[in-house]
Amino acid sequence: MSRPRFYTGDEQDTWVPFAALLELLPRELDAQLLRDEDLTHFDYFALSMLSNSDDHRLQMKELASMTNATLPRLSHVISRLEARGLVRRERNASDARATDAVITADGRRKVLQATPGHVETVRSFLLDVITPEQAEQLREITAAVLARLDPDGRMAASRPR
Amino acid sequence: MSRPRFYTGDEQDTWVPFAALLELLPRELDAQLLRDEDLTHFDYFALSMLSNSDDHRLQMKELASMTNATLPRLSHVISRLEARGLVRRERNASDARATDAVITADGRRKVLQATPGHVETVRSFLLDVITPEQAEQLREITAAVLARLDPDGRMAASRPR
DNA sequence: ACGAATTGCTTGTAGCTTCAAGCATCTGAG
């Protein structure tokens, strides 16, 4: 007995609206940050990770993992942020192949300035519209899906506070 | 008493992994469909909606709503699909400003051929890794968030079975 | 029935992501 080749009604009721969320939520996040700070959500997240890290620096490869990005994507993003003076590149001390991305003082100021508006946006579109019980449910669902998407846990940012 | 300007620990635990999911899941869906059928997930979804609609046609504006797309985006996508013979444009009968997108026989074949692999992918990354209870929870969470993202319910595809 | 405003769509441009290819450095088998 194999399953149907098409969605069952339940599956469709779960997936179709969730796919809409997948489309719409990232759009809102990017829109707010681009409008207010001229940063994509990815830019912001990468700068955040750098800002929270020891010595304000991370090797490209580490940062790529923490931000769930491919290395070419990150490289382009860092180039653009570098051109704006928010980040600079330095050759890694212990491996000459490796590059560290280092956030500048301007970059840190930018993160501090951008954070409250972004947090408000995430709250208003997600965190504030679900109950604490639902938040707990969402954490568990997310964990299950991430375990499948990223079995080795290489991606999926660690959680600096 | 206003709330903190930065995330609380709970908020971060909810949001950061979920943001990772938002990044990774769409990537997998696109990757499978591009690899196997040379379609983006958006292409597939638009073709699907056309295939399921009466007379295999929808006005651009309607289709844009159902696929959560802006009109310029849809217009470009339809142009590309048209160049591949999967869709054609026709002037709407009752309003000469409007354009209908009409799926061709080739387009319908393409959807039929693409569906089983895509459904399997959605199952393997989402539907099969959560329990039925979690699926129900996810439906409710999704509904709450969509009510905020799209208060008028203009987007967020209706559900043809 | 006339013109202003609105609606529906398309097009052009800029910007971001991806993929493939390439370069430099490091590692490890022999």
Added chain:
DNA sequence: CTCAGATGCTTGAAGCTACAAGCAATTCGT
């Protein structure tokens, strides 16, 4: 020690999305 393969990153080209502007058809006020 040597060199073949692996690793870390960058770059260039191609493709997709978003925004702004523009055109054509329709609607509405008067």
